[in-house]
Amino acid sequence: MIRRFIGIAAVAIMMVSCNEQKTAYVDTTVLVKEYKEMKDVEAELTSKSDSVRKQLDSVAKVFQQEVQAYQSQMNSMSEAQRKEKEQELMQKQQMLQQQQQMVGNKLREQSNTVMDSLVTKIKDYVKDYGKENNYTYIFGSNESANIMYAEDGLDITQEILSELNEEYGGVEETEKEEVEDEM
Numbered sequence: 001m002i003r004r005f006i007g008i009a010a011v012a013i014m015m016v017s018c019n020e021q022k023t024a025y026v027d028t029t030v031l032v033k034e035y036k037e038m039k040d041v042e043a044e045l046t047s048k049s050d051s052v053r054k055q056l057d058s059v060a061k062v063f064q065q066e067v068q069a070y071q072s073q074m075n076s077m078s079e080a081q082r083k084e085k086e087q088e089l090m091q092k093q094q095m096l097q098q099q100q101q102m103v104g105n106k107l108r109e110q111s112n113t114v115m116d117s118l119v120t121k122i123k124d125y126v127k128d129y130g131k132e133n134n135y136t137y138i139f140g141s142n143e144s145a146n147i148m149y150a151e152d153g154l155d156i157t158q159e160i161l162s163e164l165n166e167e168y169g170g171v172e173e174t175e176k177e178e179v180e181d182e183m
Helices: 002-018 028-034 036-076 079-132 157-168 171-182
Strands: 023-027 137-141
Touching: 023 028, 023 157, 028 036, 028 079, 028 137, 028 157, 036 079, 036 157, 079 137, 079 157
Parallel strands: 023 137
Antiparallel strands: none
16 A cells, blocks of 8 residues: 555655656846847947938028028018918928828838847747757746746846847947956
């Protein structure tokens, strides 16, 4: 009877240990903020946005000068000339606003497309990482606290971040930062 109980207990323990699930979590906020490719893309988008803004500002400045010229000359114009010039200026202002809106929309679309692509890349990487390292689950955590508590050893954010940056080519940056931190 005791042997039978020990045998059943041994089988039960083996079954439980075979079914043990390996879990971890990734702080998605840290991953997105510290991923070198994400930083590079954000810098590129910011640069592009600044460039476009400068171009639009120069066009707006020319328009503003044209408005000021009209205001200084309007007293010497006939009523018909003033109406014609005001109509022309209103059309230019509407075109300028439409152009600004179109460019803003285009930049937002480009930004969303690139960011969505990077998020998909990160998700795919985490999925592959989980398969390669025999994880049953890898949870994502962020400011909205999807994970309220986890044991200390379950956070694999830095491992994944290091590998993503290495794959992208960010090893040199990471090493430079470590050297600077030591100084």
